[in-house]
Amino acid sequence: MKNKLIVTLTTVRGSRQYSLGQVARYIVALVVVLFATSFFISNWFLVKTSDDLSDLEEDHEQLNDQYEMMLGTQNLYKNELDQLSVSLSRVASQRDKLQAENIRMGDKLYEGNNRLGELHATLGASLSGLEALLNVEPSSDMSKERLESLTMMANQRLFMLNSIPNGVPIQAIRISDGFGMRMHPIRKKRVMHHGIDYKANTGTPVYSTADGVVESAGNKHDGYGKQVVILHGFGFKSSYSHLNKIEVSSGEFVHKGQKIAESGNTGKSTGPHLHYEVRHLYSKINPAPFVAWNIANFDTIFSTVKSVKWASLKNLYPLNQTVQP
Template identity: 75%
Template sequence: MKNKLIVTLTTVYGSRQYSLGQVARYLVAFFVIVSAVSFFISNWLLVKTSDDLASLEEDHQQLTDQYEMMLGTQTLYKNELDELSSSLSKVANERDQLQEENVRMGELQLSLGENLNELETLLNVPDTGDVSADRLETLTMMANQRLFMLNSMPNGLPIQAIRINDGFGMRMHPLRKKPVLHKGIDYKAEIGTPVYATADGVVEFSGNKGDGYGRQVILLHNFGFRTAYAHLNKMVVSSGEFVHKGQKIAESGNTGQSTGPHLHYEVRHLYKPINPAPFVAWNIANFDTIFTTVKSVKWASLKNLYPLNQTVQP
């Protein structure tokens, strides 16, 4: 009995006993030991695996957090990059606009220079090369002053004539046959040719005085000037009307003491006839010539009148 191992198995049918020899006992003991060792090793491996798994899960969570952080940072960078791209686009557009503005300013500067040169040529003043705003203002004031004078006093042609028959001065009267002062200029023209006012003014007389001038229109202008248009066929304005320079006031004819169709044109200052020729030739380019050519008018006092007393240095 010492060398035998009895194993008892109990079931519902009863108990049975089995005897094992020494080798069998060793095998069973070895099996038990191996099972116990395997159990402890398995438990150790399970615990270690659990720890490793927990560590891996923690690492995974950290990686996940880092990934999400990187995604957030990338999104932030992308937004900043988009804002930077938008800012660069705006800067580029502003740069392009500034370049276009510079081109326009250059064109305007060139245009202003050309206009100033044309205005200086028109006014017959020296070209200074100055294209400043002050220069433009000075030339504009000068032009306005000259235009005011040219609209206020007689200048230019009263009619598109065929030719001049007689000028101002002493001549043999064609009907009286004796020397008399011819007080104006006779312009040969077909009957019905338009006659124009040579300055702004008011109609002092429109009709026939029976004084040899036939049908006539007399205009009263600024600064004591008058103009007379005689031997007319038809008047289109009446006494008291205001007229402007270049306005049609009559049609030429052959009425009164006339030897043929023509317009007799006179310029008077304080009722005194003066030679119309300098006034006919007077314009904005030769503006200053009238003040030295016509000496019977006291021009010096004009400079004291407004707006002619504005300082202008061409």
Template identity: 85%
Template sequence: MKNKLIVTLTTVRGSRQYSLGQVARYLVIFFIALSAVSFFISNWLLVKTSDDLADLVEDHEQLNDQYEMMLGTQNLYKNELDQLSVSLSRVASQRDKLKAENIRMGDELYEGNNRIGELSATLGTSLNGLETLLNVEPTGDLSTERLESLTMMANQRLFMLNSIPNGVPIQAIRISDSFGMRMHPTKHKRILHSGIDYKADVGTPVYSTADGVVESAGNQHDGYGKQVVILHDFGFKTTYSHLNDIDVNSGEFIHKGQKIGESGNTGRTTGPHLHYEVRHLYSAINPAPFVAWNIANFDSIFTKVKSVKWASLKNLYPLNQIAQP
């Protein structure tokens, strides 16, 4: 019995014994050990996958926030600012009119002063909200001139945000590759990755990040597959590559947030994604500061992107109405 392994199986019909040789015994021990190792590896992979999934969910939520900023916020800001401008002008006009009137009767004078106080409070709250939206230092100034100045500043910022690329072009799963030097996945050599790669399922809508005109729309022969190139104001250009479908034509005028196609896997890729680039005078720029740019952090772009000569913008109309960076 030295080299034998006795296995006893018990059923409702009784017990039965089986004798296995030494080789079979080693196989059984190996199988048990392998099962134990597989159990621990599976649990480790499960924990790691859960952590990776949590990171992906966080990335997706951040991209959704940026996506909402790009698609909806600018229009929302514009509508709110238009309504606010009308409302503030009306309140300021009523207040100034009441101040100008010569109310001499006691009760009427008391009521008129109360009404002036109410209108001033409303105007102050609204102006403070506008200052907060624009992220400018509150002054406490409730004059019509301050209202006009803030309204002009808001409109100028919206003009810039519609003219220069900002926000994300797609509601993606995550960013799979950023701007910078990298080992190319198909060319197998270290070269500049001149944009941001957004991992997305085939057929995910792609949107223009600023107003402009389509320079080209079609299949490229340099590995980018189906691609749309849009020219914007002030020398900027954006490209959208590896598309599955294109919805615009060359020469067509495009507005910010307009759908221009759908993401895909065309050209030289290792998986479905959108390759997005921002260029200025043919030079590739890191899109990240433009993706994060919005009306509240408006001044950030002028310090983060140093390759553009922003200072000369202040000489352009209508930007020269209020000094720009």
């Protein structure tokens, strides 16, 4: 009897006793130990996961603030440029009229000169703002010709920035992987990674990085999951993969900053994220210089991305217009 475990079960019909041998007792003891161990390990993982989640939420809030400053920068630039252009045109027009009046009305010359000085000061401040926006060398020239030259330069830059992918495509938690060779998380071998992976919760809005037309939208079952490919100007394309939801269709025209999809975890993916690529013709190129490209550092892209034959752009209208800031 000493090597047996007696188990008594009591019901409304009475009690019954069952005896378990030594092996059965070991099995029961092992189950209890395993249960207790799994309970403590689960609690430890829960506490650790909660701490990691808190850190991620804090990082996400910080990135939200940064993203709000980055997303749609070209629209902000364009609005500021439009306001400056209107102001400069009005000031220049008033100055020209006042100069004509000074010629015709000698008795009001003193008053006119004072007013002209004020207009020159306003014009100078506006031109300085436009120079700062374009990141060009400041000049004391406040002529109408300089205004026209700076305005043309700004319009040319905005045209390019609306035609070629630039800026960030998603309000991400962080960049989880960049362009280049890496250890593939599923295939477990070093392969080329042709884009940037943005870690983001499922359902995070995805935006087009330039004007264009949707070349394809759907699930090609090729590992990229649900994907949108947009054809832009000058032979560029951008692609957005592993999406959860697509909000555009093939052949549809889209504009820069337009919501085209929501991020997800479709295809061959180890977690919710956006895989973003930039292509020129049939070549996949590093998206990082294009993500950082804006109206202030406009010229940097031509020296950073050497695989594109930028020099031939000078022959294209409206880019072939003379600009001498």
